[in-house]
Each structure stands twice: as structure tokens, then as C-alpha cells.
Amino acid sequence: MKEYDIIAFGTGSAMNIVSAVLNMDPRIRVAVIEKDRVGGICLTRGCIPSKMILYQAEMAAHVAQAGRFGIKVNGYTVDPMVALRRARHLIEEESSMIERSLIEHPQIDLYKGVGEFVDEYTVSVNGEEIRGEKILLCTGSRPLVPPIPGLKEAGYVTSDDFFFMDSLPKRWVVIGGGYVGLELGFFLAMGGRKVTLLEMKDRIAPVEEPEVSAVLQKKLGEVMDIRTRHKVVAVEKRGDRKVVVAEGPQGTVEFDADEILVAVGRRSNSDLTKPERTGVETDERGWIKTNEYLETTKPNIWACGDANGKYMFKHKANYESQIVFHNAFLGRRVKVDYHAVPHAIFTYPEAAAVGMKEEEAAAKHDILVGYYRYKDTAKGEAMMADDDYFVKVIVEDETYRILGAHIVGPQASILIQEVVNLMYTDDESAMPIFRGMHIHPALSEVVERAFYSLAPPHGHHHHHHHH
Amino acid sequence: MKEYDIIAFGTGSAMNIVSAVLNMDPRIRVAVIEKDRVGGICLTRGCIPSKMILYQAEMAAHVAQAGRFGIKVNGYTVDPMVALRRARHLIEEESSMIERSLIEHPQIDLYKGVGEFVDEYTVSVNGEEIRGEKILLCTGSRPLVPPIPGLKEAGYVTSDDFFFMDSLPKRWVVIGGGYVGLELGFFLAMGGRKVTLLEMKDRIAPVEEPEVSAVLQKKLGEVMDIRTRHKVVAVEKRGDRKVVVAEGPQGTVEFDADEILVAVGRRSNSDLTKPERTGVETDERGWIKTNEYLETTKPNIWACGDANGKYMFKHKANYESQIVFHNAFLGRRVKVDYHAVPHAIFTYPEAAAVGMKEEEAAAKHDILVGYYRYKDTAKGEAMMADDDYFVKVIVEDETYRILGAHIVGPQASILIQEVVNLMYTDDESAMPIFRGMHIHPALSEVVERAFYSLAPPHGHHHHHHHH
Numbered sequence: 001m002k003e004y005d006i007i008a009f010g011t012g013s014a015m016n017i018v019s020a021v022l023n024m025d026p027r028i029r030v031a032v033i034e035k036d037r038v039g040g041i042c043l044t045r046g047c048i049p050s051k052m053i054l055y056q057a058e059m060a061a062h063v064a065q066a067g068r069f070g071i072k073v074n075g076y077t078v079d080p081m082v083a084l085r086r087a088r089h090l091i092e093e094e095s096s097m098i099e100r101s102l103i104e105h106p107q108i109d110l111y112k113g114v115g116e117f118v119d120e121y122t123v124s125v126n127g128e129e130i131r132g133e134k135i136l137l138c139t140g141s142r143p144l145v146p147p148i149p150g151l152k153e154a155g156y157v158t159s160d161d162f163f164f165m166d167s168l169p170k171r172w173v174v175i176g177g178g179y180v181g182l183e184l185g186f187f188l189a190m191g192g193r194k195v196t197l198l199e200m201k202d203r204i205a206p207v208e209e210p211e212v213s214a215v216l217q218k219k220l221g222e223v224m225d226i227r228t229r230h231k232v233v234a235v236e237k238r239g240d241r242k243v244v245v246a247e248g249p250q251g252t253v254e255f256d257a258d259e260i261l262v263a264v265g266r267r268s269n270s271d272l273t274k275p276e277r278t279g280v281e282t283d284e285r286g287w288i289k290t291n292e293y294l295e296t297t298k299p300n301i302w303a304c305g306d307a308n309g310k311y312m313f314k315h316k317a318n319y320e321s322q323i324v325f326h327n328a329f330l331g332r333r334v335k336v337d338y339h340a341v342p343h344a345i346f347t348y349p350e351a352a353a354v355g356m357k358e359e360e361a362a363a364k365h366d367i368l369v370g371y372y373r374y375k376d377t378a379k380g381e382a383m384m385a386d387d388d389y390f391v392k393v394i395v396e397d398e399t400y401r402i403l404g405a406h407i408v409g410p411q412a413s414i415l416i417q418e419v420v421n422l423m424y425t426d427d428e429s430a431m432p433i434f435r436g437m438h439i440h441p442a443l444s445e446v447v448e449r450a451f452y453s454l455a456p457p458h459g460h461h462h463h464h465h466h467h
Numbered sequence: 468m469k470e471y472d473i474i475a476f477g478t479g480s481a482m483n484i485v486s487a488v489l490n491m492d493p494r495i496r497v498a499v500i501e502k503d504r505v506g507g508i509c510l511t512r513g514c515i516p517s518k519m520i521l522y523q524a525e526m527a528a529h530v531a532q533a534g535r536f537g538i539k540v541n542g543y544t545v546d547p548m549v550a551l552r553r554a555r556h557l558i559e560e561e562s563s564m565i566e567r568s569l570i571e572h573p574q575i576d577l578y579k580g581v582g583e584f585v586d587e588y589t590v591s592v593n594g595e596e597i598r599g600e601k602i603l604l605c606t607g608s609r610p611l612v613p614p615i616p617g618l619k620e621a622g623y624v625t626s627d628d629f630f631f632m633d634s635l636p637k638r639w640v641v642i643g644g645g646y647v648g649l650e651l652g653f654f655l656a657m658g659g660r661k662v663t664l665l666e667m668k669d670r671i672a673p674v675e676e677p678e679v680s681a682v683l684q685k686k687l688g689e690v691m692d693i694r695t696r697h698k699v700v701a702v703e704k705r706g707d708r709k710v711v712v713a714e715g716p717q718g719t720v721e722f723d724a725d726e727i728l729v730a731v732g733r734r735s736n737s738d739l740t741k742p743e744r745t746g747v748e749t750d751e752r753g754w755i756k757t758n759e760y761l762e763t764t765k766p767n768i769w770a771c772g773d774a775n776g777k778y779m780f781k782h783k784a785n786y787e788s789q790i791v792f793h794n795a796f797l798g799r800r801v802k803v804d805y806h807a808v809p810h811a812i813f814t815y816p817e818a819a820a821v822g823m824k825e826e827e828a829a830a831k832h833d834i835l836v837g838y839y840r841y842k843d844t845a846k847g848e849a850m851m852a853d854d855d856y857f858v859k860v861i862v863e864d865e866t867y868r869i870l871g872a873h874i875v876g877p878q879a880s881i882l883i884q885e886v887v888n889l890m891y892t893d894d895e896s897a898m899p900i901f902r903g904m905h906i907h908p909a910l911s912e913v914v915e916r917a918f919y920s921l922a923p924p925h926g927h928h929h930h931h932h933h934h
Contacts, residue, residue: 042907047845047907047908048845048849048908051845051846051849051908052848052849054849055536055849055850056536056537056538059529059532059533059536059538060533060538062526062529062530062533063529063530063533063538063540065526066526066527066529066530066543069522069523069526069549069550070523070545070546070547070548070549070550070553071523071526071527071530071543071544071545071546072543072544072545072546073530073540073541073542073543074540074541074542074543075540075541076533076538076539076540076541077538077539078537078538078539079537079538079539080537081537082536082537083536083537086537090848313906313907314907314908315904315905315906315907316904318904318907319904340903340904341904342904342905342906343906344906344909352906352909378514378515378518379518381515381519381557382515382518382519382521382522383522411878411881413906413909413910413911414878414881414882414909414910414911415881416906417884417885417905417906417909417911417914418884418885418887418888420885420903420904420905420906421885421888421889421899421900421903422888422889422892422899423903424898424899424900424902424903425889425892425899426893431891432888432889432891432892433888433891435891436807436887436888436890436891437782437783437785437786437807437808437809437887438782438809438884438887439780439782439809439810439811439819439880439883439884439887440509440514440780440781440782440785441514441515441518441781442811442819442880442881442884443880443881444880444881444884447884
């Protein structure tokens with residue numbers, strides 16, 4: 001049986017750790033196991049290709065609105081396949097490059113297949129058994145496909161397949177109103193496809209603040225048919241058509257589609273890797289249990305990224321990979337800190353958030369809430385920003401410690417960062433905003449103004465009219 | 468002679484102070500003197516209308532590039548007068564609103580005319596003499612018009628007139644490559660006008676880092692004819708044409724124009740207000756001397772905004788107005804701090820900067836410099852960001868205190884803010900960037916990556932290829 005210093009599951013964030021370790025000690029032997037295309041979810045079927053195609057959608061939104069600014073466009077057409085092919089080309093190029101570098105690396109053995117634990121520290125892959133002294137479980141996640149009768153038979157795509165489609169048919173039903181469904185649905189809609197999006201809960205983007213969901217629903221609802229409280233109960237194939245049957249507030253409704261995108265969430269890969277056989281505990285959904293040092297319940301086995309089921313974002317995985325490196329290979333005891341993990345939805349408008357939502361913050365602290373509309377800033381007015389776009393910030397009363405921020409509007413994913421940084425200072429205070437300056441009239445003024453409007457909760461929501 | 472508690476010069480940033488004072492003590496009597504349209508430079512002929520028209524130019528840049536992303540535009544035309552009229556409408560509406568509120572305010576007398584000191588604390592305006600116990604010299608600035616032979620006779624516009632033009636002729640010569648010339652020139656160019664921009668110095672945007680100037684010159688040079696080292700020596704009127712004669716490296720060159728925009732800088736208004744007659748000293752260029760509490764050399768007279776000649780930006784004026792309020796009316800002794808006054812140029816690409824430039828920083832400190840290209844981030848790649856767009860950050864070695872940041876590329880004016888905020892923490896440290904997270908793949912990653920690439924100077928510039 002081959003023995004390794006490290007067995008790394010996955011070629012995503014695990015590679016951060018492996019390359020840091022090899023930089024430190026070029027003699028160690030590493031087994032890398034990858035069941036899919038090399039490069040990890042983010043590169044091969046996640047953040048990177050999705051943001052690439054979404055930039056087309058954002059540009060299409062600008063072209064569509066150019067007339068408002070005195071730019072007369074004599075018609076235009078959007079070819080979403082141009083964007084999709086560009087994304088696919090990038091994936092294939094980068095993935096092959098990474099794969100080649102792994103294959104050629106003298107200290108690394110790349111196993112392309114599903115790794116399955118068979119015993120303590122022992123993994124079977126492609127019929128071979130290998131043993132590792134330390135094991136990195138960066139096993140990622142995969143799209144959750146709900147057991148909807150007829151779905152499998154009718155056929156569907158998930159974000160795993162989407163970027164590799166050779167054509168994009170005309171009519172789509174997107175099942176799921178989380179960020180994947182919203183982003184890919186928005187891309188399709190801006191690419192001239194007819195999109196119906198079905199969400200079981202009473203609002204899309206249900207992990208966001210309710211008022212953020214409301215704005216997204218209104219704005220994205222201009223290009224997609226968004227139906228909340230619609231639970232898909234069956235799919236039927238009728239000739240070429242796929243018919244999605246959903247139960248909604250008005251009873252059973254049928255939606256015709258040429259293709260179905262399933263985007264209802266992600267599931268653990270532990271059913272494939274079987275970490276319990278080496279003594280690594282998982283929770284009831286299969287996510288690997290980790291402590292604050294990112295140790296699993298078994299010594300010398302660490303987990304990071306989606307595998308632990310917490311904040312499934314690439315930047316969180318990168319962050320955790322640094323912690324695992326410090327704790328597993330530098331003998332440190334660094335604690336993981338999730339108090340300010342930001343995230344964004346890259347539609348147009350974008351949404352971005354960090355830290356606590358208002359309800360959670362109010363339950364734990366005396367809070368002040370600041371709220372400001374894009375439109376009420378000079379740059380927002382210049383952009384003819386929608387009435388609904390806003391920044392909301394939440395601080396602890398008296399200390400002015402920042403607890404959270406929530407933004408919906410263009411450039412939200414950039415605007416949020418000035419708040420995120422302050423949440424990583426020693427006192428997490430909002431005071432630097434008050435002491436400092438914001439460029440006038442940059443869009444960031446909307447963040448500054450939100451802080452300047454801090455007041456006890458409830459006083460704010462009347463600003464948030466829906467016309 | 469009418470006596471006031473406060474005489475305020477100008478209806479720009481002075482109004483921040485006046486309204487704060489009136490909030491505190493509604494009985495005080497205030498004289499407000501305004502020689503121009505009410506509202507201050509920023510609103511009536513500066514930041515606000517310029518950003519409004521520049522948004523059209525930015526959108527036109529997107530439409531022009533849409534084809535690269537698979538959006539086929541069947542021709543388009545840009546009507547810059549639509550943007551100009553919109554800006555003018557905003558100016559007129561907001562200015563009248565402010566004027567009305569001043570006229571109707573029971574404690575305020577609005578004097579529309581040039582206020583000129585005639586004696587200590589005594590001002591003559593519209594033939595009337597008034598006296599103030601405290602005086603706020605927020606006298607602003609006005610475009611500097613150089614004594615070029617023939618210029619006056621041929622006729623020209625400055626940023627004072629630009630937003631009120633009834634038409635925009637076809638061929639323009641812009642004299643001056645600072646931010647006003649660049650912004651208005653870019654707007655005209657994107658609006659289909661032929662623009663020649665003449666800059667006396669060896670680079671445009673000469674207050675920026677040299678490599679920022681280089682990128683702006685290359686990119687803006689794609690839509691304007693930019694000539695550096697060209698000194699305008701004469702203007703001649705020949706029939707309908709205006710001929711601008713410049714001396715450049717190849718000798719004398721003539722440029723034909725229908726209109727000339729003069730944008731060579733700004734000058735003090737002290738020649739009009741004559742503050743020396745009340746004992747307020749000015750420097751050799753007429754800017755009012757202020758100490759670190761924003762006191763002038765005469766007790767009970769304060770200055771803020773452009774009037775002191777330092778960092779002529781509206782956000783700096785707003786910041787100073789708060790300090791004057793605290794020091795003049797709350798009995799505090801707050802010192803002014805200019806170590807992190809940010810600014811931006813709102814062309815496409817944008818440029819933004821805060822703090823020291825590399826040369827200045829290296830002369831004063833042991834420094835580390837971080838440099839990263841937009842293109843080398845996931846979002847930069849999605850945007851097909853130009854090879855040249857970059858973020859440069861400068862920190863003090865060992866302490867990691869942030870000394871400056873310089874950005875050229877789309878959204879620079881927003882991206883810079885996360886750095887600005889950290890420069891207003893107690894230790895001004897870059898550490899929160901390293902401890903925290905940046906959303907992947909938001910454009911802000913380019914700032915994070917610049918910090919992650921910190922190294923001693925000189926190691927960086929080889930990254931900055933020009934292809």
C-alpha cells in the first residue's frame with residue numbers, strides 16, 4: 001500500500017494548503033484525489049464561469065437602459081452562447097493547466113476518481129488503496145437534486161452541466177430562487193431566454209434580509225417570471241416539452257419548458273467518500289463536523305471549504321485553507337472566525353451582505369440601524385438609480401461596533417468591502433467612517449450616508465417606499 | 468450698519484456650518500453672501516453636474532464595447548445634449564430650492580452680489596455695509612484663465628459656463644489635462660465630438676502617479692487627441708473658426724476648433740473679497756492662510772473649502788466645515804488632518820488615489836509596495852479588463868501602516884474606499900485586509916491582491932508591461 005504524508009481530497013481549496021506545504025518542505029509526498037474536472041468547483045462550475053457570463057448580462061442591462069441617458073441604440077441582440085463558450089474555454093484551459101502541473105509535479109500523485117475511505121487513514125481510489133499520515137477533506141459539495149417524480153426521466157441540468165451546454169434552448173424553468181438560480185436565470189433572461197423561476201419559500205434569496213429579497217424580486221421580476229410559494233411536485237415529458245407541475249397559492253400550475261435548471265441547494269459528498277470509516281463524524285446532512293481549529297473528530301484529519309457545510313463561498317474556503325495550513329503544518333492554534341463572512345449575488349442589481357441581519361442583531365444587542373438610498377446620493381442620481389436600491393448598516397448602540405451590512409443595488413459587491421474591512425479591525429468600530437472622508441460624488445457615499453443616518457430601529461422602514 | 472452674528476461667504480460648504488449653528492441656536496442672525504448661482508461650485512458647476520454627464524459617457528463606453536461580450540448593437544448615437552440638459556435642469560432646480568429656503572429663512576439675509584471687505588469685520592455688498600461677529604470665508608475659487616493672446620477675443624468656455632451651453636459644437640480644443648479637462652473632454656469625445664486636449668506638462672493628470680497618467684493617456688487617447696508638452700501661445704479667430712496655436716516638441720502647431728474649453732486650474736477669489744482689509748492674510752496666490760484649527764490670521768474669522776487652496780474637493784470642504792463648526796461654535800480645538808484625502812477622476816477608466824505617492828513615501832519611510840492588475844483577478848478577467856488597469860498600495864515596512872493607494876481602472880472611485888477607511892483607524896494598519904475576506908470574485912479582490920503582493924519597491928514595475 002502506498003503511503004503519503006498527505007492525502008488531499010479535491011483540487012479546489014486543498015491545493016492552497018498543498019502548495020504552501022510543498023513550498024515549506026519540498027520532500028513531502030502528496031496524493032491528490034479528484035473525482036471531477038481538476039480545479040475545484042469555483043473554477044470549473046462555480047464562481048468564476050458564472051461571473052464571466054454574468055458580466056454579459058450586466059452589459060446587456062446597460063445597453064437596454066442606454067436610452068435613458070441619451071444614447072440611442074438601433075436595436076441589439078444578445079447571444080448568451082458567446083459568453084458561455086468563453087466561460088467554457090476558460091474552464092478547460094485553466095483546468096488542463098492545473099491538471100498538467102499536478103501530473104508533472106514530482107511529489108504529487110494525482111488520482112482521478114472517487115476516493116472512498118476503507119479503513120483508518122486508508123482510502124481506496126480506482127481500485128488501489130493508499131494511506132495518508134495527514135488527510136485534508138476539502139471534499140466540496142454537489143448540487144442537490146430533489147426527488148421530484150419524473151424529473152430524472154424528463155432530464156434537467158444543474159450548475160455542474162450548465163457551463164458545458166452546446167446550446168441554450170428558448171424556454172427555461174429554474175427550480176430554486178437562491179443565488180445560483182437567480183444568477184443563472186438572470187443570465188438566461190438577459191440572453192433572450194424565457195425564464196420562469198419557482199421558489200418554494202415565500203421569497204427569493206431567502207437568506208438575505210427580507211427587504212433585499214423584495215428589491216431583487218421586483219427588479220429581476222422585470223425580466224423573469226418569478227413565482228414564490230411554488231413547490232414543484234412533478235415533472236412530465238410531453239413530446240419535446242418538459243412540463244413542470246407546481247403547487248402554488250392558487251393551486252396546481254403547469255409550466256412548459258425546453259430545459260429545466262435545478263438549483264435548490266447543495267449537498268455533501270460524504271456519501272461518496274465515507275469519512276465515518278476513518279472515524280470522522282458528519283452531521284445529519286453529511287457535512288463534516290469541524291471544531292474552531294478546523295480539526296475533524298479524528299486526529300490529523302482536517303476539513304475546509306464546502307465540506308463542513310458552513311458559508312459555502314470560495315473566499316471562505318480560501319480563508320479556512322490558511323487556517324488549516326497554520327494549524328496542521330505550522331503547529332499553530334488559530335481559531336476560525338466567521339463573524340464577518342461577506343457574500344454577494346451578481347445579478348443586476350447586485351446584492352451583498354456581511355455579518356448579522358437586523359432581526360438577529362436586535363435579538364442579541366441594543367442596536368442602531370442606518371439606512372440610505374442610492375438615489376439620495378449625487379452618484380445615485382447621476383445613475384438614475386432605482387428608488388429601491390439601498391444600503392442598510394447595523395451597529396451596536398454605544399460602542400458603534402459594526403454588526404452587519406446589507407446592500408442591494410449596482411456595485412453592491414464592491415461597496416460592501418469598506419464595511420467588511422472595518423469588521424476586521426481590533427474594535428470593529430464604525431468610527432473610521434465618521435473620522436474619514438468618502439470621495440464626492442462616488443457611489444460609496446451611499447455607505448457613508450447610511451452610517452450617518454444611524455438611529456434606533458423602526459424609524460427607518462418608512463423610507464423604504466414601494467411605488 | 469446691519470450687524471450679524473455670522474457673515475458667511477458663499478452658499479457651498481458654508482451652509483453646512485450655518486445650518487448646524489442654526490440647529491443649535493435658532494436665534495442667531497446670519498448674512499449669507501453669494502456672487503454666483505446659489506448652491507456652491509460642487510452643485511452649480513462642479514462635481515454633481517459633471518458626474519451626471521459623465522455617467523452617459525461611461526454608458527457609451529459600455530455600449531461601444533458590448534460586442535466583445537456577445538452583444539450585437541446595430542449602431543448607436545450619443546446625444547450629449549440630453550445629458551447636459553439633464554444636468555442643467557438639476558442645477559436649476561436644486562439651486563432655486565436652496566435659494567428659496569435661504570430667502571424664506573427668518574434668521575438669514577441672503578445678499579446676492581460680491582462681498583468686499585472695507586474694514587475690520589465689515590463687508591460691503593450691493594452698496595450696503597454689514598458687520599459680522601464671526602465670519603466664514605468659504606469663498607471658493609474660480610477657473611483660472613491664462614493670459615493667452617487672442618483667447619479673450621476669440622471666446623472660450625470654462626467649467627463655469629459649460630453646463631449651461633445650448634449646443635455643443637463639433638470640434639473642441641481643451642486647454643489643460645487636469646481632471647476637469649480630462650472629464651469634460653472625455654464627455655465630449657464620447658458624445659461624438661472631436662476633441663484635442665493640450666497639456667503643457669509632459670503628462671496628463673500630473674498630480675497622479677506617473678504610471679496612472681500613462682494609463683489614462685493611453686486609454687483616453689483612444690477617443691481624444693491628447694498632446695502633452697504643448698503650451699498654448701496664442702488663439703486666433705479666423706472666420707467662424709478658432710485657431711489655437713501651441714508650441715510643442717515639434718515646434719509650432721495649429722489646432723482648429725469651434726469652441727475652446729479652458730481648464731488649466733483654479734484661482735482664488737480673494738482679489739474680489741479683499742480679506743486683507745480685515746486682517747486676514749493670504750499667500751502669494753491669494754489663498755487664505757489657515758492654521759491647523761482652520762483659523763485665519765484674524766480672530767473669529769475661519770476659512771474652509773477651496774478658499775485655503777488645499778485639496779480642492781467637495782468632500783474635503785465638507786470635512787473642514789465640520790471642523791470649523793466644532794472650533795468656531797462649540798469651543799473645541801479639533802485639528803485638521805489631511806493625511807488621507809482621497810480623490811478620483813471620473814473618466815472611463817476612472818483613476819482614484821489617497822495619501823502619498825510612492826516617491827514621496829519612499830523619501831520619508833522604509834516602504835513596501837504592492838501592485839496588482841485587474842486582469843489577474845477573476846472579475847477583471849470576466850470584464851476583459853485592460854492589461855493596464857491596476858491597483859498600487861504603499862505601506863510602511865514593519866508597521867504595515869498604509870501610506871497611500873493609487874488605482875486606475877473601472878470603479879476605482881469605489882475600490883479605493885476600503886483603503887481610505889483603514890487609513891482612519893487608530894493604527895492605520897493594513898492588517899484587517901489580511902485578517903479578513905474579500906468576496907470572490909468581486910472586483911475588490913484586486914485591492915486585496917495588491918496588499919498580498921507587498922514587497923520592497925522596484926520589484927514591481929516589471930509587472931507593468933505596456934503591450
